[in-house]
Amino acid sequence: MTPLAALIDTDRAADPESRWPRVMVDADTWLDIAAQLGAGGWTLVGLWADGQRVHMAVADDAPRPAVAVVSLDAEDGAYPSVGRYHPAAIRLERALRDLCGLRPEGMPDPRPWLDHGAWGVNAPLAGSRGEPAPSVPEGYTFLRVDGEDLHEIPVGPVHAGVIEPGHFRFTVDGETVVRLEQRLGYTHKGLESLLAGSTLDHAARLAGRASGDSTVAWALAFAHAAEAACGVAPPPRAVWLRALMAELERMANHFGDVGGVCNDASFGILNAHCGVLRERVLRAAASCFGHRLMMDRVVPGGVAVDLEDSGIITLRGLLKEIHRRLPQIAELYDQTTSLQDRTVSTGILRPALAQRFGAGGHVGRASGRDFDTRRDLPYPPYEQLRFTVPVQTEGDVNARVWVRIREIDQCVGMIEQMLALLPDSPIRVPVDAAAGALREGMAMVESFRGDVLVWLRLDASGTVARCHLRDPSWFQWPLLEAAIEGNIVADFPICNKSFNCSYSGHDL
Amino acid sequence: MRRILLESLLRRPVTDAAPKLDDAELAALAARIDVAARRRLGRSLAIREVDAGSCNGCELEINALQNAVYDLERFGLRFVASPRHADVLMVTGPVTKNMRIALERTYEATPAPKWVVAVGDCAVSGGLFAGSYACVGPASAVVPVSLAIPGCPPTPTAMLKGLLTLLRS
Numbered sequence: 001m002t003p004l005a006a007l008i009d010t011d012r013a014a015d016p017e018s019r020w021p022r023v024m025v026d027a028d029t030w031l032d033i034a035a036q037l038g039a040g041g042w043t044l045v046g047l048w049a050d051g052q053r054v055h056m057a058v059a060d061d062a063p064r065p066a067v068a069v070v071s072l073d074a075e076d077g078a079y080p081s082v083g084r085y086h087p088a089a090i091r092l093e094r095a096l097r098d099l100c101g102l103r104p105e106g107m108p109d110p111r112p113w114l115d116h117g118a119w120g121v122n123a124p125l126a127g128s129r130g131e132p133a134p135s136v137p138e139g140y141t142f143l144r145v146d147g148e149d150l151h152e153i154p155v156g157p158v159h160a161g162v163i164e165p166g167h168f169r170f171t172v173d174g175e176t177v178v179r180l181e182q183r184l185g186y187t188h189k190g191l192e193s194l195l196a197g198s199t200l201d202h203a204a205r206l207a208g209r210a211s212g213d214s215t216v217a218w219a220l221a222f223a224h225a226a227e228a229a230c231g232v233a234p235p236p237r238a239v240w241l242r243a244l245m246a247e248l249e250r251m252a253n254h255f256g257d258v259g260g261v262c263n264d265a266s267f268g269i270l271n272a273h274c275g276v277l278r279e280r281v282l283r284a285a286a287s288c289f290g291h292r293l294m295m296d297r298v299v300p301g302g303v304a305v306d307l308e309d310s311g312i313i314t315l316r317g318l319l320k321e322i323h324r325r326l327p328q329i330a331e332l333y334d335q336t337t338s339l340q341d342r343t344v345s346t347g348i349l350r351p352a353l354a355q356r357f358g359a360g361g362h363v364g365r366a367s368g369r370d371f372d373t374r375r376d377l378p379y380p381p382y383e384q385l386r387f388t389v390p391v392q393t394e395g396d397v398n399a400r401v402w403v404r405i406r407e408i409d410q411c412v413g414m415i416e417q418m419l420a421l422l423p424d425s426p427i428r429v430p431v432d433a434a435a436g437a438l439r440e441g442m443a444m445v446e447s448f449r450g451d452v453l454v455w456l457r458l459d460a461s462g463t464v465a466r467c468h469l470r471d472p473s474w475f476q477w478p479l480l481e482a483a484i485e486g487n488i489v490a491d492f493p494i495c496n497k498s499f500n501c502s503y504s505g506h507d508l
Numbered sequence: 509m510r511r512i513l514l515e516s517l518l519r520r521p522v523t524d525a526a527p528k529l530d531d532a533e534l535a536a537l538a539a540r541i542d543v544a545a546r547r548r549l550g551r552s553l554a555i556r557e558v559d560a561g562s563c564n565g566c567e568l569e570i571n572a573l574q575n576a577v578y579d580l581e582r583f584g585l586r587f588v589a590s591p592r593h594a595d596v597l598m599v600t601g602p603v604t605k606n607m608r609i610a611l612e613r614t615y616e617a618t619p620a621p622k623w624v625v626a627v628g629d630c631a632v633s634g635g636l637f638a639g640s641y642a643c644v645g646p647a648s649a650v651v652p653v654s655l656a657i658p659g660c661p662p663t664p665t666a667m668l669k670g671l672l673t674l675l676r677s
Contacts, residue, residue: 118606158591158614162571162574163567164559186561186606186607187559187561189563189642189643190641191640193641194639205636212564212565212568269513275572275575279575328511332509332512502564504561504562504563504564
């Protein structure tokens with residue numbers, strides 16, 4: 001197999017110094033790459049368009065993890081489909097067609113994805129440059145399932161719990177799920193269209209609301225991309241405070257999810273205890289940084305608020321409590337047989353499939369995909385921190401719970417180190433959005449859910465010309481369809497919670 | 509398990525005291541509360557949450573209302589799984605065009621008397637997403653809103669105060 005570096009002649013890259021080289025390719029090379037993705041050689045990490053140009057971000061694991069972007073100019077509004085060779089690209093291409101109006105030629109699924117026919121515009125990101133796209137037909141055709149005694153259960157978009165909206169179409173044989181087909185796009189807010197034309201500061205606020213549960217990770221990835229585009233580096237203290245906030249966010253979410261999975265197995269006591277610990281983390285965040293979810297605290301050029309000495313004491317107290325309580329929670333989870341009965345061997349995601357779709361976060365790492373942006377595509381300050389990346393291979397609900405519990409433990413260790421090593425410096429430097437030669441930036445950051453990707457292009461005046469956000473959920477949602485197959489309908493909530501994909505981050 | 513239960517018995521409860529309600533604040537929150545309906549519903553309300561396109565930040569804080577610290581149920585407030593069991597709809601998000609019909613149908617499925625509470629800046633005014641081709645705008649553009657709880661997202665305490673105005677006679 002060709003290494004990524006050999007295929008991409010970095011001398012032709014837009015900026016050879018960049019961590020993420022981007023090169024123009026012709027249609028033949030594009031197809032070669034699609035075939036390599038289909039053969040499992042590389043991992044697709046993003047696919048988006050800017051005007052008439054299609055960009056594809058690809059990761060290669062060997063000899064060491066690297067990511068590059070290839071770009072192809074669409075001719076007459078069409079480009080060769082990647083989804084034809086690599087199923088993980090199919091939903092991305094359907095969304096790209098809905099938003100940008102570019103047709104993936106040879107793509108096996110002609111149905112729209114985010115566009116439900118209600119926007120009143122076609123291809124909203126194409127502007128006047130794109131060809132008018134065909135309008136979306138009424139209704140939506142779900143894939144046909146044939147067989148005796150099968151019936152369908154439609155669920156959503158409004159669900160029974162306090163969760164986001166989406167539609168699930170189950171085909172079942174008795175109690176057993178034969179197929180799940182998702183229909184998403186209900187929370188599409190036109191985020192990328194709002195980003196275009198925004199100032200950097202406003203765009204950072206928007207990016208921080210791609211998915212509220214990962215607001216720190218999104219704002220961080222956006223800040224990295226903006227700083228790359230403008231050629232500035234954030235001050236050291238800001239770098240450490242950003243990581244501190246990111247780990248608090250990860251911990252809070254993992255507590256919520258561990259409790260949520262147990263709650264879906266009707267084991268309320270663990271949900272109660274995890275819920276209290278989550279609340280402790282959020283209150284500590286509010287007292288240290290002034291916002292429970294730490295929204296708008298990471299900004300281009302640094303952070304918006306400094307950590308006072310009293311905050312350090314608060315955080316040390318929090319860590320002490322978690323250090324004491326986490327083993328109790330893990331023990332109770334592990335020793336409750338009725339709970340284990342629900343989580344062990346339920347909703348198995350096969351490692352080969354997780355690898356093929358490049359599943360990030362706990363979904364990938366519970367199915368043997370040993371990848372974490374913080375370690376494998378590191379950004380400061382993680383190369384100065386000691387931590388391990390928990391990996392399991394069983395791929396069931398239980399493995400996803402354990403990866404989370406072990407990650408919380410890692411977060412505690414990292415925050416302890418950060419509090420000890422926190423350097424002194426200003427917390428923010430000005431970012432001159434109109435300066436910098438490159439005008440383009442990309443970043444990948446590890447959210448609690450997996451790797452988020454931001455790609456940004458600025459115009460000459462320093463406003464955002466195009467910004468693309470790719471949530472880890474894009475590569476996890478399709479795997480949930482596979483993981484639930486053969487399970488009983490009643491186990492769907494627990495499987496779904498163990499994945500905890502974002503609707504908003506996906507729909508944008 | 510026994511140890512955790514025993515510890516929980518010996519420790520003081522983690523639940524916060526009920527928030528103090530101040531009249532000016534309540535007057536500002538409540539745009540239109542139907543007093544007659546409140547009498548009929550008594551001191552207990554069933555709430556159905558409808559995410560009409562939020563970023564999920566509001567959902568996180570609404571879920572927090574159910575943890576042991578805020579313990580929503582001690583006030584007679586509880587979340588229900590169906591709009592047909594609900595007295596109150598809590599709507600979040602800038603009402604995306606893709607969610608408009610679902611929100612309208614959820615409202616129609618809720619038996620009268622009923623109230624709609626717009627939760628968060630997006631549902632109150634469209635928030636950062638106002639003006640998008642994909643959003644209708646505030647919840648009040650689609651369903652009648654009785655109470656607005658702003659914030660991005662509102663804290664659980666702010667939501668609790670708002671919901672308690674619905675119960676206050």
